[in-house]
Amino acid sequence: MVTFRIALAGNPNTGKSTLFNTLTGLRQHTGNWAGKTVIRAEGSYEYQNQTYKVIDLPGTYSLFTNSVDEEVARDYIILEKPDVTVVVLDATSLERNLNLALQVLEMTSKTILCINLMDEALKLGIEIDEKKLSEKLGVPVVKISARKKEGIQSLKSSIYDVVSGNIVPKPRQILYREEIENRIRAIESEIRNLLGDSYPSRWMALRILEGDQSILDAMERFESSGVGRELNTYGNSSCHT
Structure with a gap:
Protein backbone atom coordinates (compact mmCIF):
# COMPACT_ATOMS: atom_id res chain seq x y z
CA MET A 1 0.00 0.00 0.00
CA GLY A 165 -2.18 12.71 -11.26
CA ASN A 166 -5.85 13.06 -12.16
CA ILE A 167 -5.46 16.77 -11.40
CA VAL A 168 -2.22 18.62 -12.14
CA PRO A 169 -2.28 22.01 -10.36
CA LYS A 170 -0.71 24.88 -12.27
CA PRO A 171 -0.41 27.83 -9.86
CA ARG A 172 -0.61 31.26 -11.43
CA GLN A 173 2.80 32.89 -11.33
CA ILE A 174 3.21 36.24 -9.61
CA LEU A 175 5.08 38.59 -11.93
CA TYR A 176 7.36 41.38 -10.75
CA ARG A 177 8.73 44.40 -12.59
CA GLU A 178 10.97 43.70 -15.58
CA GLU A 179 14.28 44.42 -13.81
CA ILE A 180 13.49 41.86 -11.10
CA GLU A 181 12.22 39.31 -13.62
CA ASN A 182 15.48 39.59 -15.59
CA ARG A 183 17.51 38.93 -12.45
CA ILE A 184 15.24 36.04 -11.48
CA ARG A 185 15.78 34.40 -14.87
CA ALA A 186 19.55 34.75 -14.61
CA ILE A 187 19.69 33.21 -11.14
CA GLU A 188 17.16 30.50 -12.06
CA SER A 189 19.47 29.32 -14.81
CA GLU A 190 22.32 28.87 -12.34
CA ILE A 191 20.07 27.11 -9.85
CA ARG A 192 18.86 24.63 -12.48
CA ASN A 193 22.43 23.92 -13.51
CA LEU A 194 23.31 23.18 -9.91
CA LEU A 195 20.15 21.49 -8.64
CA GLY A 196 18.18 20.41 -11.70
CA ASP A 197 14.47 20.24 -10.87
CA SER A 198 15.02 19.20 -7.24
CA TYR A 199 13.86 22.56 -5.89
CA PRO A 200 11.56 25.37 -7.09
CA SER A 201 14.14 27.45 -8.93
CA ARG A 202 12.03 30.60 -9.18
CA TRP A 203 11.28 30.61 -5.46
CA MET A 204 14.95 29.95 -4.67
CA ALA A 205 15.99 32.83 -6.95
CA LEU A 206 13.64 35.19 -5.12
CA ARG A 207 15.06 34.16 -1.75
CA ILE A 208 18.61 34.70 -3.00
CA LEU A 209 17.70 38.15 -4.34
CA GLU A 210 16.24 38.99 -0.92
CA GLY A 211 19.45 37.84 0.77
CA ASP A 212 17.66 35.09 2.70
CA GLN A 213 20.62 33.34 4.30
CA SER A 214 18.44 31.02 6.37
CA ILE A 215 17.22 28.92 3.42
CA LEU A 216 20.78 28.48 2.15
CA ASP A 217 21.89 27.36 5.61
CA ALA A 218 18.93 24.96 5.81
CA MET A 219 19.81 23.45 2.44
CA GLU A 220 23.40 23.02 3.51
CA ARG A 221 22.32 21.13 6.64
CA PHE A 222 19.81 19.04 4.70
CA GLU A 223 21.94 18.18 1.68
CA SER A 224 25.38 18.04 3.33
CA SER A 225 26.84 18.41 -0.15
CA GLY A 226 28.10 21.99 -0.34
CA VAL A 227 25.03 23.08 -2.32
CA GLY A 228 24.13 25.78 0.17
CA ARG A 229 27.66 27.22 0.05
CA GLU A 230 27.65 27.29 -3.76
CA LEU A 231 24.28 29.04 -3.86
CA ASN A 232 25.47 31.45 -1.19
CA THR A 233 28.50 32.39 -3.31
CA TYR A 234 26.31 33.05 -6.31
CA GLY A 235 23.73 34.84 -4.22
CA ASN A 236 26.34 37.22 -2.76
CA SER A 237 27.57 38.15 -6.24
CA SER A 238 23.99 38.61 -7.52
CA CYS A 239 22.98 40.89 -4.67
CA HIS A 240 25.84 43.25 -5.49
CA THR A 241 25.28 43.54 -9.23
Whole structure:
Protein backbone atom coordinates (compact mmCIF):
# COMPACT_ATOMS: atom_id res chain seq x y z
CA MET A 1 0.00 0.00 0.00
CA VAL A 2 1.34 3.41 -1.02
CA THR A 3 1.74 6.07 1.67
CA PHE A 4 1.49 9.73 0.71
CA ARG A 5 2.59 12.66 2.86
CA ILE A 6 0.11 15.53 3.25
CA ALA A 7 1.24 18.77 4.90
CA LEU A 8 -1.32 21.07 6.50
CA ALA A 9 -0.30 24.74 6.43
CA GLY A 10 -2.24 27.81 7.52
CA ASN A 11 -2.52 30.88 9.68
CA PRO A 12 -3.22 30.41 13.40
CA ASN A 13 -6.93 30.08 14.26
CA THR A 14 -8.03 28.80 10.85
CA GLY A 15 -9.19 25.46 12.26
CA LYS A 16 -6.15 23.63 10.92
CA SER A 17 -5.76 21.50 14.05
CA THR A 18 -9.48 20.68 13.99
CA LEU A 19 -9.10 19.49 10.41
CA PHE A 20 -6.06 17.45 11.41
CA ASN A 21 -8.08 15.76 14.17
CA THR A 22 -11.04 15.20 11.84
CA LEU A 23 -8.83 13.54 9.23
CA THR A 24 -6.72 11.40 11.53
CA GLY A 25 -9.00 10.69 14.52
CA LEU A 26 -7.11 8.60 17.07
CA ARG A 27 -4.39 7.66 14.60
CA GLN A 28 -2.00 10.43 15.56
CA HIS A 29 1.01 11.18 17.73
CA THR A 30 3.09 14.19 18.71
CA GLY A 31 6.76 14.93 19.32
CA ASN A 32 9.17 17.76 18.57
CA TRP A 33 10.67 18.79 15.27
CA ALA A 34 14.34 17.77 15.15
CA GLY A 35 16.44 20.29 17.03
CA LYS A 36 13.43 22.49 17.80
CA THR A 37 11.08 23.01 20.71
CA VAL A 38 8.16 23.26 18.28
CA ILE A 39 5.57 20.46 18.53
CA ARG A 40 5.34 18.08 15.56
CA ALA A 41 1.94 16.39 15.11
CA GLU A 42 1.47 13.51 12.69
CA GLY A 43 -1.44 11.21 11.97
CA SER A 44 -2.86 9.10 9.17
CA TYR A 45 -6.01 8.06 7.38
CA GLU A 46 -6.86 5.67 4.56
CA TYR A 47 -8.71 6.49 1.37
CA GLN A 48 -9.09 4.51 -1.88
CA ASN A 49 -6.77 1.76 -0.58
CA GLN A 50 -3.99 4.24 0.06
CA THR A 51 -2.54 5.56 3.30
CA TYR A 52 -2.07 9.28 3.84
CA LYS A 53 0.29 10.55 6.53
CA VAL A 54 -0.81 14.00 7.64
CA ILE A 55 1.78 16.43 9.05
CA ASP A 56 0.31 19.41 10.89
CA LEU A 57 2.77 22.26 10.29
CA PRO A 58 3.02 25.10 12.84
CA GLY A 59 0.47 27.86 12.25
CA THR A 60 2.14 30.87 10.64
CA TYR A 61 1.18 34.12 8.95
CA SER A 62 4.17 34.00 6.63
CA LEU A 63 6.98 31.70 5.47
CA PHE A 64 9.76 34.29 5.48
CA THR A 65 11.36 32.71 8.58
CA ASN A 66 10.94 35.52 11.06
CA SER A 67 10.29 32.85 13.71
CA VAL A 68 11.11 29.23 14.46
CA ASP A 69 7.55 28.21 13.50
CA GLU A 70 7.93 29.82 10.07
CA GLU A 71 11.32 28.18 9.57
CA VAL A 72 9.94 24.73 10.42
CA ALA A 73 6.98 25.10 8.06
CA ARG A 74 9.06 26.50 5.20
CA ASP A 75 11.81 23.90 5.50
CA TYR A 76 9.34 21.01 5.50
CA ILE A 77 7.59 22.20 2.34
CA ILE A 78 10.82 22.98 0.47
CA LEU A 79 13.20 20.29 1.72
CA GLU A 80 10.91 17.36 2.54
CA LYS A 81 8.67 17.92 -0.51
CA PRO A 82 5.29 16.57 0.71
CA ASP A 83 3.09 14.96 -1.93
CA VAL A 84 0.43 17.62 -1.30
CA THR A 85 0.38 20.80 0.78
CA VAL A 86 -3.12 21.71 1.93
CA VAL A 87 -3.35 25.39 2.86
CA VAL A 88 -6.19 25.89 5.34
CA LEU A 89 -7.89 29.29 5.03
CA ASP A 90 -10.45 31.04 7.22
CA ALA A 91 -13.51 31.73 5.09
CA THR A 92 -14.33 34.81 7.22
CA SER A 93 -10.87 36.36 6.62
CA LEU A 94 -10.03 35.04 3.18
CA GLU A 95 -8.13 38.06 1.85
CA ARG A 96 -5.76 38.12 4.83
CA ASN A 97 -5.21 34.35 4.68
CA LEU A 98 -4.39 34.39 0.97
CA ASN A 99 -1.03 36.02 1.74
CA LEU A 100 0.28 32.71 3.07
CA ALA A 101 -1.46 30.74 0.32
CA LEU A 102 0.31 32.77 -2.39
CA GLN A 103 3.66 32.13 -0.70
CA VAL A 104 3.02 28.38 -0.70
CA LEU A 105 1.97 28.49 -4.36
CA GLU A 106 5.39 29.95 -5.20
CA MET A 107 7.04 27.06 -3.33
CA THR A 108 5.14 24.05 -4.67
CA SER A 109 2.59 23.36 -7.38
CA LYS A 110 1.18 20.39 -5.46
CA THR A 111 -1.14 22.59 -3.45
CA ILE A 112 -4.81 22.52 -2.51
CA LEU A 113 -6.59 25.47 -0.93
CA CYS A 114 -9.00 24.36 1.78
CA ILE A 115 -11.46 27.07 2.82
CA ASN A 116 -12.55 26.20 6.36
CA LEU A 117 -15.15 27.73 8.68
CA MET A 118 -17.74 27.94 5.93
CA ASP A 119 -20.46 27.57 8.56
CA GLU A 120 -19.28 30.81 10.18
CA ALA A 121 -19.00 32.54 6.82
CA LEU A 122 -22.59 31.66 5.95
CA LYS A 123 -23.78 33.19 9.23
CA LEU A 124 -22.08 36.42 8.18
CA GLY A 125 -23.59 36.29 4.70
CA ILE A 126 -20.24 35.63 3.05
CA GLU A 127 -20.37 33.72 -0.22
CA ILE A 128 -17.26 32.25 -1.85
CA ASP A 129 -17.11 31.06 -5.46
CA GLU A 130 -14.53 28.29 -5.12
CA LYS A 131 -14.61 27.46 -8.84
CA LYS A 132 -13.71 31.01 -9.86
CA LEU A 133 -11.00 31.15 -7.19
CA SER A 134 -9.60 27.86 -8.47
CA GLU A 135 -9.54 29.23 -12.03
CA LYS A 136 -7.78 32.42 -10.87
CA LEU A 137 -5.09 30.62 -8.84
CA GLY A 138 -4.70 27.44 -10.88
CA VAL A 139 -5.09 24.97 -8.01
CA PRO A 140 -8.00 22.98 -6.51
CA VAL A 141 -10.13 24.85 -3.98
CA VAL A 142 -12.40 23.00 -1.52
CA LYS A 143 -14.87 24.50 0.96
CA ILE A 144 -15.31 22.70 4.30
CA SER A 145 -16.40 22.99 7.90
CA ALA A 146 -13.94 20.81 9.82
CA ARG A 147 -15.86 21.25 13.05
CA LYS A 148 -19.08 19.96 11.47
CA LYS A 149 -17.22 17.43 9.29
CA GLU A 150 -18.70 18.95 6.14
CA GLY A 151 -16.78 18.78 2.88
CA ILE A 152 -14.20 16.33 4.25
CA GLN A 153 -14.90 13.72 1.58
CA SER A 154 -14.49 16.36 -1.13
CA LEU A 155 -11.13 17.32 0.36
CA LYS A 156 -9.98 13.70 0.48
CA SER A 157 -11.10 13.25 -3.10
CA SER A 158 -9.13 16.31 -4.23
CA ILE A 159 -6.03 15.10 -2.40
CA TYR A 160 -6.43 11.71 -4.08
CA ASP A 161 -6.79 13.37 -7.50
CA VAL A 162 -3.58 15.37 -7.04
CA VAL A 163 -1.41 12.49 -5.78
CA SER A 164 -2.74 10.17 -8.48
CA GLY A 165 -2.18 12.71 -11.26
CA ASN A 166 -5.85 13.06 -12.16
CA ILE A 167 -5.46 16.77 -11.40
CA VAL A 168 -2.22 18.62 -12.14
CA PRO A 169 -2.28 22.01 -10.36
CA LYS A 170 -0.71 24.88 -12.27
CA PRO A 171 -0.41 27.83 -9.86
CA ARG A 172 -0.61 31.26 -11.43
CA GLN A 173 2.80 32.89 -11.33
CA ILE A 174 3.21 36.24 -9.61
CA LEU A 175 5.08 38.59 -11.93
CA TYR A 176 7.36 41.38 -10.75
CA ARG A 177 8.73 44.40 -12.59
CA GLU A 178 10.97 43.70 -15.58
CA GLU A 179 14.28 44.42 -13.81
CA ILE A 180 13.49 41.86 -11.10
CA GLU A 181 12.22 39.31 -13.62
CA ASN A 182 15.48 39.59 -15.59
CA ARG A 183 17.51 38.93 -12.45
CA ILE A 184 15.24 36.04 -11.48
CA ARG A 185 15.78 34.40 -14.87
CA ALA A 186 19.55 34.75 -14.61
CA ILE A 187 19.69 33.21 -11.14
CA GLU A 188 17.16 30.50 -12.06
CA SER A 189 19.47 29.32 -14.81
CA GLU A 190 22.32 28.87 -12.34
CA ILE A 191 20.07 27.11 -9.85
CA ARG A 192 18.86 24.63 -12.48
CA ASN A 193 22.43 23.92 -13.51
CA LEU A 194 23.31 23.18 -9.91
CA LEU A 195 20.15 21.49 -8.64
CA GLY A 196 18.18 20.41 -11.70
CA ASP A 197 14.47 20.24 -10.87
CA SER A 198 15.02 19.20 -7.24
CA TYR A 199 13.86 22.56 -5.89
CA PRO A 200 11.56 25.37 -7.09
CA SER A 201 14.14 27.45 -8.93
CA ARG A 202 12.03 30.60 -9.18
CA TRP A 203 11.28 30.61 -5.46
CA MET A 204 14.95 29.95 -4.67
CA ALA A 205 15.99 32.83 -6.95
CA LEU A 206 13.64 35.19 -5.12
CA ARG A 207 15.06 34.16 -1.75
CA ILE A 208 18.61 34.70 -3.00
CA LEU A 209 17.70 38.15 -4.34
CA GLU A 210 16.24 38.99 -0.92
CA GLY A 211 19.45 37.84 0.77
CA ASP A 212 17.66 35.09 2.70
CA GLN A 213 20.62 33.34 4.30
CA SER A 214 18.44 31.02 6.37
CA ILE A 215 17.22 28.92 3.42
CA LEU A 216 20.78 28.48 2.15
CA ASP A 217 21.89 27.36 5.61
CA ALA A 218 18.93 24.96 5.81
CA MET A 219 19.81 23.45 2.44
CA GLU A 220 23.40 23.02 3.51
CA ARG A 221 22.32 21.13 6.64
CA PHE A 222 19.81 19.04 4.70
CA GLU A 223 21.94 18.18 1.68
CA SER A 224 25.38 18.04 3.33
CA SER A 225 26.84 18.41 -0.15
CA GLY A 226 28.10 21.99 -0.34
CA VAL A 227 25.03 23.08 -2.32
CA GLY A 228 24.13 25.78 0.17
CA ARG A 229 27.66 27.22 0.05
CA GLU A 230 27.65 27.29 -3.76
CA LEU A 231 24.28 29.04 -3.86
CA ASN A 232 25.47 31.45 -1.19
CA THR A 233 28.50 32.39 -3.31
CA TYR A 234 26.31 33.05 -6.31
CA GLY A 235 23.73 34.84 -4.22
CA ASN A 236 26.34 37.22 -2.76
CA SER A 237 27.57 38.15 -6.24
CA SER A 238 23.99 38.61 -7.52
CA CYS A 239 22.98 40.89 -4.67
CA HIS A 240 25.84 43.25 -5.49
CA THR A 241 25.28 43.54 -9.23
